Amino acid sequence: MKSRISPVAASELITRAFQQNGVRPTPQRYFVLEHLLCHPEHATADELWASINKRHAKASRATVYNTLNALVGAGLVKEFALDGKAARYDANLEAHHHFVCDVCNTVEDVEWFDIPLPAAHDVRSLEVVFRGVCAKCK
Amino acid sequence: MKSRISPVAASELITRAFQQNGVRPTPQRYFVLEHLLCHPEHATADELWASINKRHAKASRATVYNTLNALVGAGLVKEFALDGKAARYDANLEAHHHFVCDVCNTVEDVEWFDIPLPAAHDVRSLEVVFRGVCAKCK
Protein backbone atom coordinates (compact mmCIF):
# COMPACT_ATOMS: atom_id res chain seq x y z
CA MET A 1 0.00 0.00 0.00
CA LYS A 2 2.25 2.77 1.18
CA SER A 3 5.00 0.74 -0.52
CA ARG A 4 7.79 3.26 -0.91
CA ILE A 5 9.90 1.22 -3.27
CA SER A 6 13.60 2.01 -3.53
CA PRO A 7 14.79 3.35 -6.88
CA VAL A 8 16.89 0.21 -7.33
CA ALA A 9 13.93 -2.07 -6.79
CA ALA A 10 11.83 0.10 -9.05
CA SER A 11 14.25 -0.12 -11.93
CA GLU A 12 13.53 -3.70 -12.90
CA LEU A 13 9.85 -3.31 -12.24
CA ILE A 14 9.62 -0.36 -14.58
CA THR A 15 11.56 -1.99 -17.39
CA ARG A 16 9.36 -5.05 -17.21
CA ALA A 17 6.15 -3.02 -16.97
CA PHE A 18 7.06 -1.09 -20.10
CA GLN A 19 7.86 -4.24 -22.05
CA GLN A 20 4.75 -6.09 -20.96
CA ASN A 21 2.45 -3.20 -21.79
CA GLY A 22 3.91 -2.08 -25.07
CA VAL A 23 5.06 1.27 -23.72
CA ARG A 24 8.13 2.61 -25.49
CA PRO A 25 10.72 3.32 -22.84
CA THR A 26 12.01 6.87 -22.74
CA PRO A 27 13.91 8.55 -19.93
CA GLN A 28 10.99 10.85 -19.27
CA ARG A 29 8.56 7.98 -18.91
CA TYR A 30 11.02 6.11 -16.77
CA PHE A 31 11.47 8.95 -14.32
CA VAL A 32 7.78 9.74 -14.11
CA LEU A 33 6.93 6.17 -13.20
CA GLU A 34 9.92 5.87 -10.90
CA HIS A 35 8.84 8.92 -8.97
CA LEU A 36 5.31 7.61 -8.59
CA LEU A 37 6.55 4.21 -7.42
CA CYS A 38 9.03 5.65 -4.94
CA HIS A 39 6.82 8.44 -3.56
CA PRO A 40 3.36 7.42 -2.44
CA GLU A 41 2.20 11.02 -1.99
CA HIS A 42 0.02 11.18 -5.09
CA ALA A 43 2.02 13.81 -6.94
CA THR A 44 0.48 16.27 -9.36
CA ALA A 45 1.75 16.65 -12.93
CA ASP A 46 3.50 19.82 -11.89
CA GLU A 47 5.21 18.21 -8.92
CA LEU A 48 6.40 15.41 -11.17
CA TRP A 49 7.72 17.94 -13.65
CA ALA A 50 9.62 19.80 -10.92
CA SER A 51 11.00 16.63 -9.37
CA ILE A 52 12.27 15.24 -12.66
CA ASN A 53 13.91 18.45 -13.77
CA LYS A 54 15.60 18.87 -10.44
CA ARG A 55 17.19 15.47 -10.26
CA HIS A 56 17.50 13.83 -13.62
CA ALA A 57 16.79 14.73 -17.16
CA LYS A 58 14.73 17.55 -18.48
CA ALA A 59 11.14 17.02 -19.40
CA SER A 60 8.73 19.63 -20.58
CA ARG A 61 5.39 19.97 -18.90
CA ALA A 62 3.69 18.81 -22.09
CA THR A 63 5.76 15.65 -22.03
CA VAL A 64 4.87 15.00 -18.42
CA TYR A 65 1.22 15.16 -19.40
CA ASN A 66 1.78 12.98 -22.46
CA THR A 67 3.66 10.52 -20.35
CA LEU A 68 1.00 10.40 -17.69
CA ASN A 69 -1.69 9.83 -20.29
CA ALA A 70 0.37 7.03 -21.81
CA LEU A 71 0.90 5.41 -18.41
CA VAL A 72 -2.75 5.75 -17.46
CA GLY A 73 -3.73 4.32 -20.84
CA ALA A 74 -1.41 1.37 -20.32
CA GLY A 75 -2.95 0.75 -16.90
CA LEU A 76 0.30 1.40 -15.05
CA VAL A 77 -0.88 4.52 -13.26
CA LYS A 78 -4.22 5.71 -11.96
CA GLU A 79 -5.47 9.26 -12.13
CA PHE A 80 -7.29 10.80 -9.22
CA ALA A 81 -8.92 14.15 -9.86
CA LEU A 82 -10.26 16.23 -7.03
CA ASP A 83 -12.44 19.31 -7.19
CA GLY A 84 -11.04 21.65 -9.80
CA LYS A 85 -7.55 21.25 -8.41
CA ALA A 86 -4.77 19.60 -10.35
CA ALA A 87 -5.14 15.85 -10.90
CA ARG A 88 -3.04 13.51 -8.79
CA TYR A 89 -1.39 10.32 -9.94
CA ASP A 90 -0.86 7.03 -8.23
CA ALA A 91 1.17 3.97 -9.14
CA ASN A 92 -0.50 1.91 -6.43
CA LEU A 93 -2.55 -0.48 -8.51
CA GLU A 94 -4.09 -2.40 -5.63
CA ALA A 95 -7.73 -1.45 -5.11
CA HIS A 96 -8.07 1.18 -2.43
CA HIS A 97 -10.11 4.14 -1.33
CA HIS A 98 -8.90 7.65 -0.60
CA PHE A 99 -8.88 10.09 2.24
CA VAL A 100 -8.39 13.77 1.41
CA CYS A 101 -7.46 16.33 4.07
CA ASP A 102 -9.70 19.37 3.90
CA VAL A 103 -6.90 21.54 5.31
CA CYS A 104 -3.71 20.57 3.49
CA ASN A 105 -5.28 18.70 0.57
CA THR A 106 -2.97 15.72 0.88
CA VAL A 107 -4.34 12.37 -0.20
CA GLU A 108 -3.89 9.16 1.77
CA ASP A 109 -4.77 5.65 0.67
CA VAL A 110 -7.44 3.82 2.65
CA GLU A 111 -7.53 0.05 2.70
CA TRP A 112 -10.10 -1.42 0.37
CA PHE A 113 -13.44 -2.74 1.56
CA ASP A 114 -16.43 -3.74 -0.52
CA ILE A 115 -19.54 -1.64 -0.68
CA PRO A 116 -22.92 -2.64 -2.07
CA LEU A 117 -23.51 -1.90 -5.74
CA PRO A 118 -26.75 -0.28 -6.87
CA ALA A 119 -28.59 -3.03 -8.75
CA ALA A 120 -30.21 -0.57 -11.13
CA HIS A 121 -26.92 0.37 -12.78
CA ASP A 122 -24.25 -1.39 -14.77
CA VAL A 123 -21.36 -0.48 -12.50
CA ARG A 124 -17.85 -1.05 -13.82
CA SER A 125 -15.83 0.82 -11.25
CA LEU A 126 -16.31 2.88 -8.17
CA GLU A 127 -14.48 5.41 -6.13
CA VAL A 128 -14.88 6.27 -2.47
CA VAL A 129 -13.43 9.52 -1.19
CA PHE A 130 -13.45 10.36 2.49
CA ARG A 131 -12.81 13.92 3.55
CA GLY A 132 -11.81 15.30 6.89
CA VAL A 133 -8.77 16.52 8.78
CA CYS A 134 -5.59 14.50 8.65
CA ALA A 135 -3.45 13.69 11.67
CA LYS A 136 -0.91 16.41 10.88
CA CYS A 137 -3.48 19.17 10.57
CA LYS A 138 -5.30 18.47 13.83
CA MET B 1 -34.60 12.45 -5.32
CA LYS B 2 -35.35 12.98 -8.97
CA SER B 3 -37.80 15.58 -7.70
CA ARG B 4 -38.42 17.66 -10.79
CA ILE B 5 -40.21 20.48 -9.05
CA SER B 6 -42.44 22.70 -11.14
CA PRO B 7 -41.35 26.33 -11.50
CA VAL B 8 -44.49 27.36 -9.61
CA ALA B 9 -43.70 25.10 -6.67
CA ALA B 10 -40.08 26.22 -6.75
CA SER B 11 -40.95 29.88 -6.49
CA GLU B 12 -42.00 29.88 -2.86
CA LEU B 13 -39.28 27.45 -1.92
CA ILE B 14 -36.62 29.68 -3.38
CA THR B 15 -37.90 32.86 -1.79
CA ARG B 16 -37.99 31.19 1.59
CA ALA B 17 -34.57 29.57 1.15
CA PHE B 18 -33.02 32.94 0.35
CA GLN B 19 -34.61 34.61 3.38
CA GLN B 20 -33.69 31.86 5.80
CA ASN B 21 -30.09 31.72 4.65
CA GLY B 22 -29.34 35.40 4.36
CA VAL B 23 -28.89 35.28 0.60
CA ARG B 24 -29.80 38.52 -1.13
CA PRO B 25 -32.33 37.72 -3.78
CA THR B 26 -31.41 38.75 -7.29
CA PRO B 27 -32.97 37.58 -10.53
CA GLN B 28 -29.77 35.79 -11.47
CA ARG B 29 -29.66 33.87 -8.23
CA TYR B 30 -33.32 33.10 -8.49
CA PHE B 31 -33.04 31.61 -11.97
CA VAL B 32 -29.92 29.62 -11.18
CA LEU B 33 -31.57 27.97 -8.20
CA GLU B 34 -34.84 27.52 -10.06
CA HIS B 35 -33.09 25.72 -12.88
CA LEU B 36 -31.32 23.41 -10.48
CA LEU B 37 -34.52 22.62 -8.61
CA CYS B 38 -36.54 21.99 -11.77
CA HIS B 39 -33.89 20.05 -13.68
CA PRO B 40 -32.25 17.18 -11.82
CA GLU B 41 -29.61 16.66 -14.49
CA HIS B 42 -26.71 18.19 -12.56
CA ALA B 43 -26.09 21.12 -14.87
CA THR B 44 -22.66 22.68 -15.36
CA ALA B 45 -22.06 26.40 -14.86
CA ASP B 46 -22.03 26.83 -18.60
CA GLU B 47 -25.30 25.00 -19.09
CA LEU B 48 -26.89 27.17 -16.41
CA TRP B 49 -25.57 30.26 -18.12
CA ALA B 50 -27.00 29.18 -21.48
CA SER B 51 -30.35 28.19 -20.00
CA ILE B 52 -30.80 31.45 -18.13
CA ASN B 53 -29.86 33.64 -21.04
CA LYS B 54 -32.16 31.75 -23.35
CA ARG B 55 -35.28 31.98 -21.23
CA HIS B 56 -35.12 34.79 -18.74
CA ALA B 57 -32.78 37.54 -17.87
CA LYS B 58 -29.19 37.96 -18.85
CA ALA B 59 -26.44 36.78 -16.58
CA SER B 60 -22.75 36.89 -17.30
CA ARG B 61 -20.72 33.76 -16.84
CA ALA B 62 -18.88 35.43 -13.97
CA THR B 63 -22.18 36.05 -12.23
CA VAL B 64 -23.24 32.45 -12.69
CA TYR B 65 -20.05 31.38 -10.95
CA ASN B 66 -20.50 34.00 -8.21
CA THR B 67 -24.05 32.88 -7.76
CA LEU B 68 -23.13 29.23 -7.56
CA ASN B 69 -20.45 29.97 -5.00
CA ALA B 70 -22.95 31.96 -2.97
CA LEU B 71 -25.51 29.16 -3.11
CA VAL B 72 -22.94 26.51 -2.24
CA GLY B 73 -21.71 28.70 0.63
CA ALA B 74 -25.26 29.06 1.91
CA GLY B 75 -25.72 25.31 1.75
CA LEU B 76 -28.50 25.49 -0.81
CA VAL B 77 -26.58 23.76 -3.58
CA LYS B 78 -23.91 21.10 -3.69
CA GLU B 79 -20.98 21.03 -6.05
CA PHE B 80 -19.88 17.82 -7.67
CA ALA B 81 -16.58 17.89 -9.53
CA LEU B 82 -15.55 15.07 -11.79
CA ASP B 83 -12.21 14.47 -13.43
CA GLY B 84 -10.98 17.69 -14.91
CA LYS B 85 -14.32 18.31 -16.53
CA ALA B 86 -16.55 21.21 -15.56
CA ALA B 87 -18.11 20.99 -12.10
CA ARG B 88 -21.75 20.01 -11.82
CA TYR B 89 -24.29 21.44 -9.43
CA ASP B 90 -27.12 19.83 -7.58
CA ALA B 91 -29.97 21.27 -5.52
CA ASN B 92 -30.85 17.84 -4.14
CA LEU B 93 -29.80 18.26 -0.53
CA GLU B 94 -30.73 14.77 0.61
CA ALA B 95 -27.68 12.59 1.11
CA HIS B 96 -27.06 10.46 -1.96
CA HIS B 97 -24.35 8.84 -4.02
CA HIS B 98 -23.66 9.31 -7.72
CA PHE B 99 -23.49 7.22 -10.83
CA VAL B 100 -21.55 8.63 -13.80
CA CYS B 101 -21.92 7.22 -17.29
CA ASP B 102 -18.54 6.55 -18.89
CA VAL B 103 -20.03 7.11 -22.34
CA CYS B 104 -22.22 10.21 -22.14
CA ASN B 105 -20.91 11.57 -18.83
CA THR B 106 -24.35 12.19 -17.39
CA VAL B 107 -24.69 11.96 -13.64
CA GLU B 108 -27.53 10.16 -11.88
CA ASP B 109 -28.33 10.16 -8.19
CA VAL B 110 -28.08 6.87 -6.33
CA GLU B 111 -30.05 6.30 -3.16
CA TRP B 112 -27.99 6.73 -0.02
CA PHE B 113 -26.64 3.82 1.98
CA ASP B 114 -24.13 3.87 4.79
CA ILE B 115 -20.61 2.63 4.31
CA PRO B 116 -18.06 1.86 7.03
CA LEU B 117 -15.75 4.72 8.01
CA PRO B 118 -12.01 4.12 8.35
CA ALA B 119 -11.35 4.37 12.09
CA ALA B 120 -7.87 5.80 11.55
CA HIS B 121 -9.17 9.05 10.10
CA ASP B 122 -11.31 11.93 11.26
CA VAL B 123 -13.90 11.70 8.50
CA ARG B 124 -16.30 14.60 8.07
CA SER B 125 -17.84 13.74 4.74
CA LEU B 126 -17.63 11.16 2.05
CA GLU B 127 -18.49 10.72 -1.55
CA VAL B 128 -19.18 7.54 -3.48
CA VAL B 129 -19.05 7.64 -7.25
CA PHE B 130 -20.03 4.65 -9.33
CA ARG B 131 -19.02 4.53 -12.96
CA GLY B 132 -20.34 2.41 -15.77
CA VAL B 133 -22.70 2.59 -18.71
CA CYS B 134 -26.12 4.15 -18.23
CA ALA B 135 -29.34 2.63 -19.55
CA LYS B 136 -29.46 4.98 -22.54
CA CYS B 137 -25.94 4.22 -23.70
CA LYS B 138 -26.27 0.43 -23.59
Added chain:
DNA sequence: GTATTTGCAAATCATTTGCATAAAC
Protein backbone atom coordinates in the same frame (compact mmCIF):
# COMPACT_ATOMS: atom_id res chain seq x y z
C1' DG C 1 13.96 4.47 -42.48
C1' DT C 2 9.56 4.72 -40.42
C1' DA C 3 6.87 5.48 -36.42
C1' DT C 4 6.62 7.61 -32.12
C1' DT C 5 8.03 10.93 -28.68
C1' DT C 6 9.86 15.25 -27.25
C1' DG C 7 9.93 20.31 -26.55
C1' DC C 8 8.35 24.63 -27.29
C1' DA C 9 4.93 28.06 -27.69
C1' DA C 10 0.38 28.96 -28.59
C1' DA C 11 -4.38 27.42 -27.81
C1' DT C 12 -8.15 25.90 -25.03
C1' DC C 13 -11.21 25.22 -21.12
C1' DA C 14 -13.00 26.14 -16.53
C1' DT C 15 -12.89 29.47 -13.24
C1' DT C 16 -11.51 33.78 -10.77
C1' DT C 17 -10.46 38.64 -10.25
C1' DG C 18 -10.48 43.85 -10.63
C1' DC C 19 -13.04 47.57 -11.21
C1' DA C 20 -16.85 50.63 -12.65
C1' DT C 21 -21.94 50.48 -12.77
C1' DA C 22 -26.28 48.99 -10.92
C1' DA C 23 -29.31 47.08 -7.65
C1' DA C 24 -30.67 45.67 -2.75
C1' DC C 25 -31.19 47.01 1.97
Added chain:
DNA sequence: GTTTATGCAAATGATTTGCAAATAC
Protein backbone atom coordinates in the same frame (compact mmCIF):
# COMPACT_ATOMS: atom_id res chain seq x y z
C1' DG D 1 -26.50 56.13 1.56
C1' DT D 2 -24.04 52.14 2.32
C1' DT D 3 -23.32 47.55 1.17
C1' DT D 4 -23.33 43.93 -1.97
C1' DA D 5 -23.99 42.02 -6.71
C1' DT D 6 -23.47 42.41 -11.62
C1' DG D 7 -21.00 42.64 -16.10
C1' DC D 8 -17.22 43.03 -18.73
C1' DA D 9 -12.69 41.99 -20.01
C1' DA D 10 -8.42 40.51 -18.57
C1' DA D 11 -5.91 37.09 -15.59
C1' DT D 12 -5.07 32.57 -13.88
C1' DG D 13 -4.25 27.55 -13.65
C1' DA D 14 -4.49 23.03 -15.64
C1' DT D 15 -4.16 20.69 -19.62
C1' DT D 16 -3.98 19.97 -24.74
C1' DT D 17 -2.40 20.74 -29.39
C1' DG D 18 0.42 21.68 -33.65
C1' DC D 19 4.53 21.19 -35.62
C1' DA D 20 9.60 20.69 -36.28
C1' DA D 21 13.53 18.26 -34.35
C1' DA D 22 15.11 14.14 -31.85
C1' DT D 23 14.82 9.37 -30.50
C1' DA D 24 13.21 4.38 -30.49
C1' DC D 25 12.38 0.39 -33.24
